[in-house]
Amino acid sequence: MKRIYYEGKITLNTPFFIQNTEYHHLVRVLRSKVGEKFIVFDAEGKEFLAEIIEITPFKIRAIPLCKNSSPAGSSLSINLVQAILKGKKMDIIIEKATELGVKNIFPLVSEFTVPKEVSDNKLMHWQRKAISAAKQSLRNTIPTIYSPCKLKELSNYWQSEEVKLIFWEKAILSFKNALSTMPHSTSTVWVVLGAEGGWSEEEIDFFIREGGKLISLGPRILRAETATIAVFSVLNYELSSNIML
Numbered sequence: 703m704k705r706i707y708y709e710g711k712i713t714l715n716t717p718f719f720i721q722n723t724e725y726h727h728l729v730r731v732l733r734s735k736v737g738e739k740f741i742v743f744d745a746e747g748k749e750f751l752a753e754i755i756e757i758t759p760f761k762i763r764a765i766p767l768c769k770n771s772s773p774a775g776s777s778l779s780i781n782l783v784q785a786i787l788k789g790k791k792m793d794i795i796i797e798k799a800t801e802l803g804v805k806n807i808f809p810l811v812s813e814f815t816v817p818k819e820v821s822d823n824k825l826m827h828w829q830r831k832a833i834s835a836a837k838q839s840l841r842n843t844i845p846t847i848y849s850p851c852k853l854k855e856l857s858n859y860w861q862s863e864e865v866k867l868i869f870w871e872k873a874i875l876s877f878k879n880a881l882s883t884m885p886h887s888t889s890t891v892w893v894v895l896g897a898e899g900g901w902s903e904e905e906i907d908f909f910i911r912e913g914g915k916l917i918s919l920g921p922r923i924l925r926a927e928t929a930t931i932a933v934f935s936v937l938n939y940e941l942s943s944n945i946m947l
Contacts, residue, residue, distance in 0.1 A: 720762040
């Protein structure tokens with residue numbers, strides 16, 4: 703069944719309007735008609751079965767018929783800190799991180815980041831990628847994508863007691879051993895991944911001071927986008943009962 707995202711709050715049996723991108727998708731691409739039913743999830747992560755009751759040249763009027771059941775809330779949320787990558791690599795990472803349950807995404811300007819600035823249009827583009835990935839993966843929540851930050855600004859976001867997994871090609875601790883020693887009471891995990899050039903020694907020193915665990919993904923040197931997909935695939939498998947979707 704057709705599935706869309708509504709940026710506001712939906713109230714059962716109260717009509718709402720669909721415009722812009724989702725209007726175009728339903729009317730121009732999918733050729734939806736009055737009377738057709740579809741699935742919609744809103745900004746609060748609630749999902750509804752809705753019906754189209756009117757189509758005008760610029761908007762759809764629809765009514766939610768019933769609220770669908772949603773997965774139970776999770777005790778674990780995962781935040782991604784990703785050093786900004788070139789070209790479309792960030793698109794891939796945002797899509798896959800969304801599909802695999804990341805709650806927040808923090809683009810990071812690191813020493814080896816090539817694009818040092820990100821426009822508002824690029825941030826909007828990334829957010830649209832996240833919405834699209836959530837629709838495709840049947841996820842009811844959209845990760846928040848923050849404005850790019852610098853290394854030391856991370857101290858303003860994470861807490862000292864939270865688990866911070868810093869992936870570094872020179873690390874000794876394996877990913878498997880790091881997960882096996884993670885406390886059962888863990889509620890927040892930070893995954894920190896570098897750009898194509900990895901991390902500088904100064905950046906590694908910062909992570910150590912902040913209480914981060916330096917983690918190895920094995921003997922192979924992976925592309926930055928491959929490493930991100932590998933990390934979240936393992937996390938999704940090992941912690942699937944706890945990841946917040």
